[in-house]
Amino acid sequence: MVNINYYPTRFSDNEGKTVTWADITVKVPLAKKSLLQCLKIVREPRKTKTILSEGKILVNGEQLSSTDMHCISRYVHQDDLFIGTLTVREQLIYSLGLKRCETTLIGVTNRLKGISCGESKRLAFACEILTDPLILFCDEPTSGLDSFMAVQVVNCLKDVARKGKTIITTIHQPSSQVFNMFDNIGFACPETYNPADHIIKTLSIMQDEREFLERVDKIRTKFEKSTFGVMLYRKSHGQESLQKVIGNKDLKKRKMYAVSFSSQFRILVRRSFLTRMRDPLLLKVKLIQVIVTALIIGIVNFQTQITGPTIMNLEGLLYNTIRDMNFIFLFPSISVITSELPIFLREHCCARIYSASAYYLAKSIAEVPEYIILPFCYSVIVYFMSGLYLAVKAFVIYCSVTTVVTNLAISIAYAGACIFGEDSLALTYMPCFILPNLVFGGFYISFHSIPIYYQFISYVSWFRFGFEALQVNQWLNYKTIPGCEDDATEVANSATNYCPAFSGKGLLVRRGMGTSEIVILINLAILFVMLIGFRIIGLIALLLRVRLTK
Incomplete structure (x- = not known):
């Protein structure tokens, strides 16, 4: 005994x-x-x-x-x-x-x-x-x-x-x-x-x-x-x-795992996809949330006519689009990810069923269809209800920006969830990282007006690159602003006569933004690089968490 x-x-x-x-x-x-x-x-x-x-x-x-x-x-x-x-x-x-x-x-x-x-x-x-x-x-x-x-x-x-x-x-x-x-x-x-x-x-x-x-x-x-x-x-x-x-x-x-990486990846993709499809809080509720939010934004800005006084309204609409793509998806995703961490740690650390990289990559790929469909639904409702510039090319760019920003927000959620491990900690500290990027995104304060000691925040703000891409996509198509052709109206300061600029290009210059279509491609590329970067940060954090758990 x-x-x-x-x-x-x-x-x-x-x-x-x-x-x-x-x-x-x-x-x-x-x-x-x-x-x-x-x-x-x-x-x-x-x-x-x-x-x-x-x-x-x-x-x-x-x-x-x-x-x-x-x-x-x-x-x-x-x-x-x-x-x-x-x-x-x-x-x-x-x-x-x-x-x-x-x-x-x-x-x-x-x-x-x-x-x-x-x-x-x-x-x-x-x-x-x-x-x-x-x-x-x-x-x-x-x-x-x-x-x-x-x-x-x-x-x-x-x-x-x-x-x-x-x-x-x-x-x-x-x-x-x-x-x-x-x-x-x-x-x-x-x-x-x-x-x-x-x-x-x-x-x-x-x-x-x-x-x-x-x-x-x-x-x-x-x-x-x-x-x-x-x-x-x-x-x-x-x-x-x-x-x-x-x-x-x-x-x-004997190998570390019973099957190859490709087999692990294939099975985990299917499992993650089924999980996303069957959980009502992960798909149905989120779809309703996106549609209701888009309808509210569309009703408030329904068929807004382009005039001097309404320019600020449409600029607010474009910035609100970037903000919605972050807050609708980012914070709820943190809780979803942290809730799966105990299962992952048991299956990986204890049972050694699959590798951490296979799980992380499979989960990322399985969610791609969802985070393409949801921002597309939002874009269709908001774009055609609000009276933005009607053109196929402009609409495609608008959808592309919302999709990339949405997936970037999910990448940030992955990184935060893997770093903090608990949704309570992540939801407490993540706003400290997100809010400065929101403030210096180019809407509340123009880029050239930001104090020099805060400008570095603007250069790493995904709100800025998304907002600038939507601004260029919208206003570069307007050679003149209706009702703002006369020089006298530019300096008039009233609710009915105020004109911030005579043309769309003038509006962009006023905010310190680019004035060519190449800016859209550059900003999309930057957003995509940030998307990949935050995913890598999340993977590194997950591997470190696994190492500390052993």
Whole structure:
């Protein structure tokens, strides 16, 4: 037997002694996690205190590294994390005793109805045994289940064990029926006594109580001298090769991931695309939000006539377009990304199903159709309702700018979510980065009027490049401004006679903007480079987060 204390965590056993999985009983819940960390199964976050352990972990007499252990084993976590918009069949590729619910959505709490807790727990087992591991670690598989469902889950474990797999389970307060399903507990107890309570009470050690220490040491000594203890020692120290268990597979030659990068990318793209299509908050609600916002803007600026006094209205409309493409998509996307991070970290760091770069690239590609369609819907409504310059070329440029700005906003959301990791932190600090770019975007203050010590903000503001592209696209087509042909009207300062300039080019010069169509292409190129740049920043932040999690 082995005794595990937590003052802090200490695994106490005499040097050279053997511990068998069936005989480990823990009196502190946190100790089981420390035990799994010592077994190199649970990756320990660097922010937690390091677990120090001595000795060797042998599998059939051979010592394995953490990487080797992950190659032949899988770990079923206590809490089930799935992408709730997938069906069970899609999660598993094929079903494993879940045929009744194989086409049912897994479900999202308070949003999508899905499978039950028991089915979710069995799905967690199925996901881990798809790769046919030799060893399966299960962290409290009956947690949160009633006694009936707990029995069903343990029965699933026994079915897997009968197929020659090694199953190591930590279980908390099992019912009598579940407790009796385990073949080897290692210590007898009275028939009328709860077995789990008996073992915990028997092995509990009170600090500075010599009587308790002597009792536990006596139990350990008798076990070592028993027939079963001697047999266990010989078996664990024998020369049986691990090769007999894993066949002809060489652990050193195993790849980090089971499939190639292209296969990972293809599967993840499909999964991400299905997730986007099925979650009502990710598509339907956002589509309604875009349409309603565009209709409000279109109604307020409905068929605005081009005159001197209305120029400011249309300039505000163009800047509002850039602002909407940011705020409609940027901040909601942060929460969506951070909500998937725990699933990603489990599938990448613990299960090693796919690489971080494959996940990041696949998620980026899968969202492209959505972030082309949504800004296009906004552009169609606003452009034709507000009375902007009607021409196919001008409309195409308008749609191109809104699409690029939208995807740039998503890139910024990716970077912020991967850097901060939590939506609360990201939503707190991201406005400090976005608002200066908004203020110096060229609408509230002209480019040539910005103080020299603030001009660097203007040169990195995506609001500026988007607004300037839309301004040039709109006003360069007007050789004259209707009602502003007379010199006298330029200096008149009233609501009906004010004219900021005589021509569209004059309006651009007044704001310090370019006066040729090449400016549009240059600004679009700059926006696209910024889009790629923020995506790369997000990927680097994600890789660093993975590294810090290991």
